[in-house]
Amino acid sequence: KRWEMTKGLELWPWQRECADAWFRNGRKGIAKVVTGAGKTVFALHVIERLQQELDPQLCVAIVVPTIVLMDQWVDSLRRHSNLPPSLIGRLGGGYQDSFAAERRILVCVLNSAAKLLSRLVEQSGQAEHLLLIVDECHRARGKVMSQVFRCPRAFSLGLSATPEEDDVASPKGQQTTKGNSYLKDVVLDNLGPIFYELTVKEAIDQGILSTFEIRHYGLPLETNERQVYEKYSRNIRNLEKTLRAIAHSKYLFKSSLFQFAQYLLKNGSEEHRAIAEKYVLEIRRRKQLLYRAQNRERAVLELVRQTLEENSNARILLFHESIKEVMSLYFLLLQQGYRVAVDHSELPDSIRVYSIDLFRTGKAQILVSARTLIEGFDVPAADVGIIAASSTSVRQRIQTIGRVLRKPPDSTSKTAVIHSLYITGTVDEMIFEKFDMERIMGADRNLFFVWEPPPVEAQFDDRHKPVYQPVRREGPPRRPKPSESEIEWSSLKPGDLYPGEYVGEEFRFDHQGNIFSSDGRIVLNPQKVGDVVHAICANTTKFRVTPMMHAILCWDYEHKAPRFVGYLQREFQLGEFPKEGLKVSDFEKAKDGEFSFQQYLSLIHISEPTRPLYISYAVF
Numbered sequence: 001k002r003w004e005m006t007k008g009l010e011l012w013p014w015q016r017e018c019a020d021a022w023f024r025n026g027r028k029g030i031a032k033v034v035t036g037a038g039k040t041v042f043a044l045h046v047i048e049r050l051q052q053e054l055d056p057q058l059c060v061a062i063v064v065p066t067i068v069l070m071d072q073w074v075d076s077l078r079r080h081s082n083l084p085p086s087l088i089g090r091l092g093g094g095y096q097d098s099f100a101a102e103r104r105i106l107v108c109v110l111n112s113a114a115k116l117l118s119r120l121v122e123q124s125g126q127a128e129h130l131l132l133i134v135d136e137c138h139r140a141r142g143k144v145m146s147q148v149f150r151c152p153r154a155f156s157l158g159l160s161a162t163p164e165e166d167d168v169a170s171p172k173g174q175q176t177t178k179g180n181s182y183l184k185d186v187v188l189d190n191l192g193p194i195f196y197e198l199t200v201k202e203a204i205d206q207g208i209l210s211t212f213e214i215r216h217y218g219l220p221l222e223t224n225e226r227q228v229y230e231k232y233s234r235n236i237r238n239l240e241k242t243l244r245a246i247a248h249s250k251y252l253f254k255s256s257l258f259q260f261a262q263y264l265l266k267n268g269s270e271e272h273r274a275i276a277e278k279y280v281l282e283i284r285r286r287k288q289l290l291y292r293a294q295n296r297e298r299a300v301l302e303l304v305r306q307t308l309e310e311n312s313n314a315r316i317l318l319f320h321e322s323i324k325e326v327m328s329l330y331f332l333l334l335q336q337g338y339r340v341a342v343d344h345s346e347l348p349d350s351i352r353v354y355s356i357d358l359f360r361t362g363k364a365q366i367l368v369s370a371r372t373l374i375e376g377f378d379v380p381a382a383d384v385g386i387i388a389a390s391s392t393s394v395r396q397r398i399q400t401i402g403r404v405l406r407k408p409p410d411s412t413s414k415t416a417v418i419h420s421l422y423i424t425g426t427v428d429e430m431i432f433e434k435f436d437m438e439r440i441m442g443a444d445r446n447l448f449f450v451w452e453p454p455p456v457e458a459q460f461d462d463r464h465k466p467v468y469q470p471v472r473r474e475g476p477p478r479r480p481k482p483s484e485s486e487i488e489w490s491s492l493k494p495g496d497l498y499p500g501e502y503v504g505e506e507f508r509f510d511h512q513g514n515i516f517s518s519d520g521r522i523v524l525n526p527q528k529v530g531d532v533v534h535a536i537c538a539n540t541t542k543f544r545v546t547p548m549m550h551a552i553l554c555w556d557y558e559h560k561a562p563r564f565v566g567y568l569q570r571e572f573q574l575g576e577f578p579k580e581g582l583k584v585s586d587f588e589k590a591k592d593g594e595f596s597f598q599q600y601l602s603l604i605h606i607s608e609p610t611r612p613l614y615i616s617y618a619v620f
Contacts, residue, residue, distance in 0.1 A: 001056065004082040005048035006041060012208055015042040018196040019049060022157065027054075029192035030137060030158035037203045039159045040076055043133055046157060047105075050131060055154070059126040060105045063113045063148055065139040067093035068349055073107045073135070091116060099124035110139060114147040127152035135159045137187050149190035158191035211445075212416040217470055218424040218450045218477060219295040229426060232286040239279040244539070244557065246272055258283065290423050291322045291389050299451060300329060300388050303419050304338065304366065307384050315359065316366045317382040321389045323370045329388065330368045339363065344370035385418040390431070424450065424477065432478040448473045484548045495536050498553055498562040504544035507572070509533065521574040529568070536565050545572070 015038060018031050027050070033039050043062075051058040064070050070093060077088050083105070089097030092109025098120045099106060108117055121127050130153040134140055137158035140148055188194070203209040221229055243257055246264075264276035300318065307314050320326045323344045330342040341355040341364035358364040367382075422428040449470035481501040492498070507523065509515045509530030515523035529552060533543045537554035544553045545568060552565035 003048055003051040003058075005044040005077075005080060007080050007082065009041055009044075009080055011041065011045060012038060012206070014198050014203075014206065014208070015045055018042055018198075019046050021196045022046060023049075025192065025195040027154075028156040029195035030160065030188065032160060032162070032194045032197040034198055034200045034203050034209070035161045037198055037208050039135070040073065041080075043135075043157065043159060044076065044080060047131065047133075050155065055129055057126075057129045058104070058131060059099055059124070059129050060131045060133065061113070061117055061121065061151065061153070062105065062107045062133045062135065063110055063117070063140070064107065064135045065110050067109055068353065069135065070107050070109050077105065077107070091120070099126055110145055110148060113151075114140075114145050117148060118150040118152065121151050121153070128154050131155040131157065133157045133159065134187075134191060137191060138162060141186055146186045146190070149186070156191045158187065210416045212418060213445055213447065214418040214420060215447045215449060216420045216422065216476065217299060218429075218448075218473075219293065219299055219421055220424055220451060221426070222294055225289060225293055229286060229289055232282050232289065235282045236279065236286065239275060239282065241557075242275055243279060246275070286427070288322075290426055290428055291320070291325050293423055295451060296388055296421055296423075297329070297332065299421055300386060301332070301336065303384075303386055304333065307417075308338075308365070311383065313362075314365065314383040315362070316384045316386060318366060318368045318386045318388060319390065320368070320370060325389065326368050326370045333366060333368065338366055340366040340368060342368045383416060385416065387418065387420040389421065429477045432476040433480055446476075448476055484546050484551075489549060489551070492564045494532075494564060494566050496564045497556070497559060498564045502544065502553060502555065502562040504546040504551075504553065506542060506544050508542045510541070515572070517572075517574055524573045524575055525570060527569055529565075533565055536563050 014033075018033070019042065022029060022031070031039065031042065033042070047058070047060055062073055064073060070090060074088060074090060077083065078085060086102060087104045089095070089099075089103045089106045090108070091097055091106055092112030097103060097106060106117075106120075121130055130151075132151055132153040132155070134148065134157070137160045140146055198208075200209065204211055220226075240257055243261055243264075247257070247260055258280070261276040261279045264272045265280065268276060304316060304318075307316060318329065320329060323346060326342065326344050330340060333340040341358045343352050343355045347355075355364070355367065359367040422431070450473050452469060452471045482499060484500060484503065487498075487500045506518045507515050507529075508518075509526070513526060513528065513530050515526040515530055517523065529543070530541075533540070533552065533554045537543070537556055539557055540554055542555070543565065544562075545551070546553065550568040550571060552568060553562045554565055555561075556563050
């Protein structure tokens, strides 16, 4: 009758503060909390308070991305609550439990929950008592996974270190919508806003995570690798010009150029598909070249050797973005005589759990993993983390760092070291533009090095390759662009390159001067902005308006940077949404007054009529 969910656990102050904030926020929303700080225990505390203080008939559906994480949640519920096992069920991974009989908590794998949970809750009649918890809630995107939000419920709680949509998945030079776009994101729309945030720096300052030092190493490409890299980059730039021309003449697209290429692969003409296929292939080849750069392997071996020389009992988490390279590093370390285990998503869950247990017990000192370890596994604390290769995803970087900083339960203090490798003078450096290491982690915790070629008299390793040495440098190779509030606006003139982030709501215009929002609504007071944008950025039909200053920005593809156009005289007023499913034939059969002029304009720009169309003004 009275649930106790945190037996034997001592809560951190943030967990109580976060629970208070959730109740004040109407018992909905997302907690944005760094990996390793105790999101699961916080959720147990919320369940306990909700059942004891508000709804004694509470039912809980906990949605997780993986089977392993489902098992970990069930284990936590059984170890720390006073509930009998019969009250706790599972959905997914071979289990088909429901809220039937006395079962009150259901832990579900996301894929199964998206298909079945809504129906199970409706059948149980418990919707008015249901708390829906979505762990790693950023995974519940897309057409299929977001179906989990159809589940009727009384309360909602999302958990994630990075709940907003990741905006860094596009190739170098391509921009995706930032600024306020995440407010329209399916996760935030359905779970509620971010009501509480705990950053890496705050968790360290509060003693929740280990203190740490992160060392960034810029590695050079070998001469032959650099030549191949430049060849791929030239090909990519040329193909980008072609794709951009296709996009502006044939299609309306709101995504990155890379995503547009993927669209053409499925929907384009034979000629366009061939161009898109070559573009995607060249990007993939360039990425693989960087993943397999010879100096990554050498740097990993050197860092492992140094770490174990300094502390023979040290435990090392080693990450790589590519499963193939994970296996290569695993076998290489085995050959060197190290005690090493391996983990990635293509291994059976039983092997993955066994590998992590080898690392937890110390039988393996090194755990080599693909980025799949970042989410879904309760990994024990490590002394050293080595990020051998990573995407430019901010989310993955934050998740990885949180894994290494997890503090051992029997330790009051721990200082961790994270080594992060990147290839200098390449797209690898883009992460520094998107992730402010010094602001989020603290300036005193970041050290930057360049792996410089050795002098002529330097020693060679057993493969007859020169041993590179890290040399300290001041600051990162790139820095994030200043925010809108940090710009010196008085110094900007129309046509100047804009020094800040390219953010704001996106609009597009046509040759008649009509302006449309990203969701297809027409702007009723265009103020001839399209003409002004075209005069400054001739090769684009899109621009952005910043949220604070209402400044107009357009993208200069030649300089790969935004340009300042001017300011809106008056804030844009938008027409109504286009009628859903509108077709040309609807207008041909329309009665007087059935459609608005704005709906017609939206139609002819969103769809592509294949024949001339005349409609009497009376229709509107």
